[in-house]
Amino acid sequence: MVIASLPSVAQVWDCLDTIADPEIPVITLVDLGIIRDVKWQQDQLVITITPTYSGCPATRVINEDIVSALNHKGVKNLRLERRLSPAWTTDWMSEKGRIALEDYGIAPPEAKGTPARCPQCGGDDLERTSQFGSTPCKALWRCKSCLEPFDYFKCI
């Protein structure tokens, strides 16, 4: 009975895609690209996670959220593994996540290293006010058209 009710790998991915990033609640852990692998090893579920930034204080909360969401799905035997290499890159962010970020007012990461447009008005006359922002993954920018400051999700 208990075995039969355990979720499949695909169902686990779906479940992880409902867990919000603790600092940017409009995107999920899957959108963020930090879930690197999900597999069953016999009756143990192994989830491999990579940190965004070394000192990101959200890491512990993320781990707790994963454990609690999967416990809720009936998974009690769970192991979280940390993988540092290959290092997390914003290239792993999902398209869905990028759109959600912009809707939320955070310019999504761009390969050229600077935001494409102001998430408020769409203007492209922009300037950086600081290389760092309110969380390790963001920088502070300002739009010279609408004069609003905004967060840019740094490209790494």
Next chain:
Amino acid sequence: MTRDQALFQFLLRLGDSTLILSHRVSEWCGHAPVIEEDIALANTALDLIGQTQFWLELAGEVEGKGRSADDLAYLRDVWDFRNLLLVERPNGDFGKTLMRQFLFDAFQSLMLGKLLKSSDKRVADIAEKASKEVAYHVERSAGTVVGLGDGTPQSHTRMQAALDDLYPYVGEMFVSDAVDAVLIKVGIAPDPASLRADWDALVGRVMQDATLDIPKDAFTHKGGKTGTHTEHLGYILADMQFLQRAYPGAEW
């Protein structure tokens, strides 16, 4: 000295340097000249503490006595720390803090660049993660050194004084000893002395843009990497370790 004994010492040098610098930088929290700089300094400290976690966790694993990263950070005394003397220097003014940061970042970016090719995958993996963050740090600290050095007469004078004061501490980064010899042989780490030419080139370019003169005197304070520290480290530890000493095992 066995390979693991040398690796343990080397990991402490890396992890203690990022730990103590992180603590120093965090002293600015709430005190920086403008909010953007306050946030930037806090973020830098956060990256450094994260890297410390990785280096000291691996150090504990290599040592094999069951010590965690926290045990190593909070339960050792001054003479067991292996950080560079440079990072325990008091902050001074904002410019001096950024000068120290740049001198360290320049070294760290080169060291991590070499460690990417370490024969020990655990070391290479941490270096891969940390080097992305340090690339940001060095860009910012170099930019600030240039901005303040080539700024007003007052900021220029202060930055020159900062460089003059800190320069006698840079030589220690490039001192190689028996620990390095063991690790060079097995391809785990580079000879620190081999990083000097690239460091001189990078720092030379930035100081030229900053209109600052690099001191000619080559005198070097050393000893941090082998446990002989200045009086400043004791005060840092008294502050940093107080909670775990007074309330052993306390958790957040």
